[in-house]
Amino acid sequence: MKTRFNTVDIVCALTELKRFVGFRVNQIYDIDNKTYLIRLQGNDEKTVLLLESGNRIHTTAFEWPKNVSPSGFTMKMRKHLKNKRLEAINQLGIDRIIDLQFGTGEACYHVILELYDRGNIILCDYEYIILNVLRPHVEGEEIRFAVREKYPLSRARANDGPPSMTFVKEKIKEARPGDSLKTILNPILPFGAALIDHALIENHLNDVKIGGEKPEEEATGEDKKKKKKKNRNKEQAMREFIMDQDFPILMNSINDMYTMMQKAMEEPSSGFIIQKKETKPTQDGPEDFYYTNIEYHPFLFSQNMKEPIREFPSFLQAVDEFYSNVESQKIDLKAFQQEREALKKLSNVRQDHAQRLEELAKVQQIDRKKAELITRNQVLVDSVIYAMRALLAKQLSWLDIKDLIKERQEQNDRICSLIKRLKLETNQITLKLSDPFANLDDEEDEDDDDQREEDEHKLDDMEVDIDLGLSAYSNATRYYDQKRGAAKKEQKTIEASGKALKSAEKKTQQTLKDVRIQTTISKARKTFWFEKFYWFISSENYLVIGGRDQQQNELIVKRYLRQTDVYVHAEIQGASSVVIKNPSGGEIPPKTLLEAGTMAISYSVSWEAKVVTSAYWVKAEQVSKTAPTGEYLSTGSFMIRGKKNFLPPCHLILGLSFLFKLEDGSVERHRGERKVRKFDDDASSVMTENEQLESINEEEIPVVSDGDDDSAEDEIPTENVENLKIEVSESDSDDGGEKNFPDTHIKVEHTTGQVDIKPDPKLERLLSEENQEEATLIQAAPLKVKAYEKKLKQQKKKQPVEQPQQKQQEKDDGKNQPKRGQKGKLKKIKEKYKDQDEEDRAMIMEILKPSGSGKDSRKTKKQEEEENYKKSAARRPQPKQKTGEEMDDTPAADEVDMLDSLTGIPVDEDELLFAIPVVAPYQTLHNYKFKVKLTPGTGKRGKAAKTAVAMFLKDKTCTSREKDLLKSVKDEVLARNIPGKVKISAPQLLKMKK
DSSP states (O other): OOOSOOHHHHHHHHHHHGGGTTOEEEEEEESSSSEEEEEEEOSSOEEEEEEETTTEEEEEOSOOOOOSSOOHHHHHHHHHHTTOBEEEEEESTTSSEEEEEESSGGGOEEEEEEOSTTOEEEEEOTTOBEEEESSOEEETTTEEESTTSBOOGGGSOOOOOSOOHHHHHHHHHHSOTTOBHHHHHHHHOSSOHHHHHHHHHHTTOTTEEOOSOOOOOOOOSHHHHHHHHHHHHHHHTSEEOOHHHHHHHHHHHHHHHHHHHHHHHHSOOOEEEEEEEEEEOOSSSSOEEEEEEEEEESSOOGGGTTSOEEEESSHHHHHHHHHHTHHHHHHHHHHHHHHHHHHHHHHHHHHHHHHHHHHHHHHHHHHHHHHHHHHHTHHHHHHHHHHHHHHHHTTOOHHHHHHHHHHHHHTTOHHHHTEEEEEGGGTEEEEEEOOTTSSSOOOTTOOHHHHHHHHHHOOOOEEEEEETTSOHHHHHHHHHHHHHHHHHHHHHHHHHHHHHHHHHHHHHHHHHHHHHHHHHHHHHOOOOGGGGSEEEEOTTSOEEEEOSSHHHHHHIIIIIOOTTOEEEEESSTTOOOEEEOOTTOSOOOHHHHHHHHHHHHHTSHHHHHTOOOOEEEEEGGGEEOOOOTTOOOOTTOEEEESOOEEOOOOOSOEEEEEEEEEOHHHHHHHTTSSOOOOHHHHHHOOOOTTTOSSOOOGGGSOOBSSOOOTTHHHHSOOSOOTTOEEEEEEOSOOOOOOSSSOSEEEEEEETTEEEEEOOOHHHHHHHHHSOOOSEEEEOOSOOOHHHHHHHHHHHHHHSOOOOHHHHHHHHHHHHHSOOTTOHHHHHHHHHHTTTOOHHHHHHHHHHHOOTTOHHHHHHHHHHHHHHHHHHHHHHSOOOOOOOTTTTTTOOSTTHHHHHHTEESSOOTTOOEEEEEEEEEEGGGGTTOSSEEEEEEEEEOHHHHHHHHHHHHHTOTTOOHHHHHHHHHSOHHHHTTTOOSSEEEEOTTHHHHHO
């Protein structure tokens, strides 16, 4: 398979790429450490230029998987090339080196792409001083490819036109005998083997070799011997080169090559993909075929005329199609190998079955012949047996018996001459018996039919083992018994082998079916952009994503957090940054916020510590990467400015399920199955016992009309939150950052009534007097679980168990307790101003208040700071609605439409393309067809995921198509989003394990 450009390909590619000169660089991405994408944008057109070091350069229309975070080389190119125009694109000489110029004058930068050997990409300034190099190395003693070195433009091979006749003649004379013209021309011409082959075929010089005897080489190994024999046969079919006759034609061929190159430089070429017809293995029936791509060319060369060909309007389209199908071809090749192995196993079973039957039939035939030979030589066999018994009765040693038999054989004794071997250790001897009726002369009166029948019964000479403990008749009977036993064994083998063969054929058919289904699903499988993160789709059809590590947390906020989205984070260090995608811009329902909070808590140290904490949400504009003065924010750390909206504590309960990708015709059937539920819908929905997280009774929720009861908050159970409708609204106060008592108004509705919860006035007074920070820092460094548990235990030891009201009363008493020496002074003040009421005291204090000092002035200063922050936030430029170029893999308008094509409730009429495993809060999976509950435990997540899939496959309602899709999911994808060690629970799980 062709893997890299040759000179002809480079010339044709640059001819097409020159039309993009003048386009501006929009963005640069890296696919891997060798392949980079440059997104170019013109007035009315956009394109993506793909550069692979050492291999290729072309435009692409396919979506290539990009690295999660750009590499250092990519960042360097972005710094210098972004928003620059592509001013020129040239080939250095006739070498495989391409120079892309961005910008002009001293602001000009060059990207040098080398497409030979190991390849390289070099970023240079306007003087070709290297700013960055993909592969630093040294060539010889003088040339160094490193930063601040100058790129050696002179090393490129110059385009001097066709070689002279004298030069070509010298190369022909220097060639070894037996070399072909292609071997001679390839080093001296820059075109590559394909164009040389084409020119030689067109001029009938492809079968010419240099005359003389080729020196013999030492042959080592069978493969080399076969290859040399094949080359020798090919050379014998070639004729010798005649200088006077063939040299002018050879020069014409060289000129034709340069003519084709000149034509390629002037006008764009078509594209051709050369294919190979592969035979697909089949169990029965006609052979199946499929085509694999082998090469791509800008011309249809003569040597490819008889091969299957795909033609494209342009060469770059052919190249893009060729490389984009490489992965698909790998899938086909893997399927081909699996099918071949399955059929090979079936063939081996069949061969083993046939071989066993053949051996049993052969054993029967041999035993029958031995028995017949003993019967026809019964007198002689008995004589031998009696003679041997007599010798053994004389108590002679086995060696003496052997010598005695040898002497009598030399004397041509008839009986002893039949003995071939002695097996006295097993009480047996081996006799060579012949058919006594084989040498009788045929009677003249016998007809041909009788003669033919007699010939069929003639027996060949054979060595037969005779048991000395039995007579000749008994020995014959023994062989007949063995023959009958072999016949019975043959019949049993036929029956057993028939069953085994049917089982093997059935297994092979299932394997072939699974391979084909797997191939089809793998080709249809589309990896969505959000699958690289933690993700799920909320019960109200909002996409929720979370970062796996610090880099992904950084990426989610910088690239994927839009102005209308909501940011969710657990109240703990090192948790995942969770974003609720909200392309519509409307208000996000409370249930989705709770589900996102559950996700944020689960993907933190809380899972392993088995400790429930709280989460909060803020708007996108409150999340900032700007650090306070004198501080630095590391990767994955952010500042939350303004008010945080806290969510109720959530359970550490997740679920594992599957979403199925629907074919376009089945999408409408499931549209709206995930929507915002109204209160009436939630009240009317009935949950089964297995789908509830915990039971809750209506009598457990108190009904308070005025909200004055301070203990109302403590009486409301928080174990079940999925049946509650929670509305969170910002209060008028701007004080933010409260962790235990958020400044929010929470309205809880249930079927039994309504509950209004308001903060305690005493707590409000205490909180208003505390100095609260304006911004909260989210740190990316995760806490260790053991340290976190230790910290919690220490806090519990320091804080004795008390009632909330008692704690608050003691806090108030401690705060109002006069300091030492102030008791008498306070008593005098109280006696002096005992006649003043509250109104008089306020008036006097207003008159006596000094301007610009005191507590009130400090309060005013704080209020001014808050007002200034609000004004600066209003003046601060809002986050840009990222364009399609920057958000190439997160389309804004089509997010919801894409989510509608994924369903967790497939029906029989649906056409399913593939399955995607999803880990989400368990309440989100309420209506899903397949689901198991995940809680913190001690089990390995991989084993838990396999157990869940095995349970889904044994479900009676699981269709054959769903089983195929579930089986096709790779093991490493199944458990990727499970937080850590886990306990799996589901109905009938224990029964399934047994």
